[in-house]
Amino acid sequence: MSWDSVGSTQPSGTRLGVVTEGSLTKGLTARLDPACSVEDMRVGRFVKIQGEQHDFFCLITDVMLGASNQQATEDPPAPGDHFLREVLSGTAIFGSIAIQPMLMLEKRPVDRVDPDELGGPRPVRTIPTHFAPVDVAREDDFDRVFAKPGDDSWEIGTPRDMDIPIRLDLDRLAERSNGVFGKSGSGKSMLTRVLLGGLIRRRKAVNLIFDMHSEYAWPREDQRGGARVKSLKELFGNSRVAVYGLVSRRPRPRSWPVDGEIRIGLNEIDIDDIALLADLLNLNETAVETSYLLQGRFGDGWLATLLDMAPADIKAFCEEVNAHAAAVSALARKLNQLLQLDFVTRDYVPRSSSSIEHVIRTLEQGSNVALAFGHESQLLPYMLVANVITRRIYARWTDLTHAADAGEGAKPPPLVITVEEAHKFLSPSAARHTSFGTIARELRKFNVTLLVVDQRPSGIDPEVLSQIGTRFTCQLNDDHDIEAMLAGVSGAGHLRSVLASLDSQQEAMLLGHAVPMPVVVKVRTIDDQFYEAVTAGGAGVVFPAGRRATDLVSLPDD
Ligand SMILES: Nc1ncnc2c1ncn2[C@@H]1O[C@H](COP(=O)(O)OP(=O)(O)OP(=O)(O)O)[C@@H](O)[C@H]1O
Numbered sequence: 001m002s003w004d005s006v007g008s009t010q011p012s013g014t015r016l017g018v019v020t021e022g023s024l025t026k027g028l029t030a031r032l033d034p035a036c037s038v039e040d041m042r043v044g045r046f047v048k049i050q051g052e053q054h055d056f057f058c059l060i061t062d063v064m065l066g067a068s069n070q071q072a073t074e075d076p077p078a079p080g081d082h083f084l085r086e087v088l089s090g091t092a093i094f095g096s097i098a099i100q101p102m103l104m105l106e107k108r109p110v111d112r113v114d115p116d117e118l119g120g121p122r123p124v125r126t127i128p129t130h131f132a133p134v135d136v137a138r139e140d141d142f143d144r145v146f147a148k149p150g151d152d153s154w155e156i157g158t159p160r161d162m163d164i165p166i167r168l169d170l171d172r173l174a175e176r177s178n179g180v181f182g183k184s185g186s187g188k189s190m191l192t193r194v195l196l197g198g199l200i201r202r203r204k205a206v207n208l209i210f211d212m213h214s215e216y217a218w219p220r221e222d223q224r225g226g227a228r229v230k231s232l233k234e235l236f237g238n239s240r241v242a243v244y245g246l247v248s249r250r251p252r253p254r255s256w257p258v259d260g261e262i263r264i265g266l267n268e269i270d271i272d273d274i275a276l277l278a279d280l281l282n283l284n285e286t287a288v289e290t291s292y293l294l295q296g297r298f299g300d301g302w303l304a305t306l307l308d309m310a311p312a313d314i315k316a317f318c319e320e321v322n323a324h325a326a327a328v329s330a331l332a333r334k335l336n337q338l339l340q341l342d343f344v345t346r347d348y349v350p351r352s353s354s355s356i357e358h359v360i361r362t363l364e365q366g367s368n369v370a371l372a373f374g375h376e377s378q379l380l381p382y383m384l385v386a387n388v389i390t391r392r393i394y395a396r397w398t399d400l401t402h403a404a405d406a407g408e409g410a411k412p413p414p415l416v417i418t419v420e421e422a423h424k425f426l427s428p429s430a431a432r433h434t435s436f437g438t439i440a441r442e443l444r445k446f447n448v449t450l451l452v453v454d455q456r457p458s459g460i461d462p463e464v465l466s467q468i469g470t471r472f473t474c475q476l477n478d479d480h481d482i483e484a485m486l487a488g489v490s491g492a493g494h495l496r497s498v499l500a501s502l503d504s505q506q507e508a509m510l511l512g513h514a515v516p517m518p519v520v521v522k523v524r525t526i527d528d529q530f531y532e533a534v535t536a537g538g539a540g541v542v543f544p545a546g547r548r549a550t551d552l553v554s555l556p557d558d
């Protein structure tokens with residue numbers, strides 16, 4: 001092969017070089033054939049080493065220049081001297097790659113061609129011998145390593161510079177909480193769309209999406225190129241996706257239709273919800289204690305009562321329970337901000353007419369819900385609503401699971417809650433008392449898991465991060481965030497360079513439960529081809545247009 005014929009994407013199966021040194025713990029070094037340019041090597045690409053007894057599926061983790069003859073580098077050829085350069089390359093000077101064996105594969109005997117007859121990939125316990133050949137991995141190698149096409153898998157993208165689909169094992173994905181991380185604009189929401197497409201299409205879970213920026217509920221123009229990005233409802237139809245918005249005084253554009261509106265009564269807000277909002281509401285440490293005193297005295301009407309208290313009422317209450325009047329007045333003043341949110345009502349909201357209850361019923365019946373925040377995309381409404389609803393869902397899912405375990409009724413459907421800005425709910429201080437923290441820590445005990453989407457993974461409680469089943473990491477710039485992504489991953493050192501090499505958009509490193517080994521993928525493009533894959537075979541509209549998800553849900557009379 002000549003220099004010219006080695007393009008930036010070598011065909012699969014191309015010989016790259018041979019193993020020259022290395023160890024199981026530190027990885028291997030392979031010397032490149034003279035025909036292979038170091039410039040064609042890419043960190044994060046896959047290669048296969050053909051050992052004597054096993055094949056090794058490996059990741060390129062570094063690219064290096066070497067010289068066996070010191071003189072060649074001390075007295076380099078003149079810039080235009082191509083002849084001397086070619087004479088030296090491959091002998092006195094050479095390129096090499098650092099490769100990390102990820103999985104061992106049973107060697108395929110010549111007379112057995114069906115990959116299904118061979119055993120699956122196994123963890124690496126040894127290394128290949130000296131001079132074992134290193135090739136670009138082939139499509140059938142990928143097929144042996146990653147999930148096969150079918151109802152239980154979903155294509156997430158392609159490996160670097162290769163046109164081979166990489167599939168996730170959807171059952172394993174839905175089994176644990178998962179996370180999509182990356183700096184702003186790196187493609188988190190698009191990647192989340194790919195994942196939701198798979199979960200909904202293959203009916204692996206019911207989804208509740210706290211759609212802070214109204215990206216999934218309604219169609220929108222893409223910032224890049226202006227293409228129209230379809231909503232989940234357009235893709236899956238009225239019967240499978242219900243859209244909820246928040247009650248708002250500001251008129252909602254016609255292009256933002258909803259199936260139901262969320263209104264939250266003060267009686268539906270709990271002390272835990274208030275505690276989560278402490279920073280946003282500027283509450284001090286005694287605020288939570290004062291709230292407990294109020295709740296002890298007035299029950300679930302405590303918040304409405306507090307906001308209605310005249311100074312004399314506050315004085316009387318403080319004398320009764322031995323509290324500080326100044327602290328109670330300050331708490332009332334700060335919590336009054338909640339009433340400025342249009343969707344928060346002073347009125348007592350009974351369960352029978354609670355819109356939260358309505359959302360829960362929709363989910364229980366197997367419909368996916370996108371809760372679009374529309375004009376209310378600031379943190380205060382977002383965190384309040386997400387926390388109030390998740391707390392109620394968690395309680396319901398726990399009750400239903402306990403009842404089912406006792407032989408009463410069916411288990412609730414597996415539910416995945418997608419939450420953006422996840423570090424706000426899962427910071428070390430918040431994760432201890434939010435339902436989000438509990439759900440992330442409990443794995444899938446009660447059939448509910450999280451899909452956390454975040455640009456600051458270092459802000460998430462390390463204990464929660466360690467429970468995340470599969471991490472999808474797009475480009476991150478902050479060293480703390482990169483460290484957080486690799487914390488607790490054995491032998492993560494070599495992945496740091498891979499993570500640092502990610503493109504600024506639409507590229508992600510997948511690590512964890514749903515993939516057999518860490519892999520860098522170019523994330524599937526959200527385009528007509530993706531929409532077709534998602535809707536193929538009639539996953540689209542089932543109910544006549546205009547039929548609303550709310551028609552499907554009837555609440556029992558309390
Ligand atoms: N898989 C993809 N298919 C098509 N376009 C993509 C894809 N990934 C990223 N892009 C492009 O990159 C842009 C940013 O992606 P996205 O909105 O998903 O980023 P983000 O990480 O969610 O950003 P933010 O933190 O601001 O929410 C998109 O508007 C789109 O133009």
Ligand SMILES: [Mg+2]
Nearest residue numbers: 185188189190
């Ligand atoms: Mg986003």
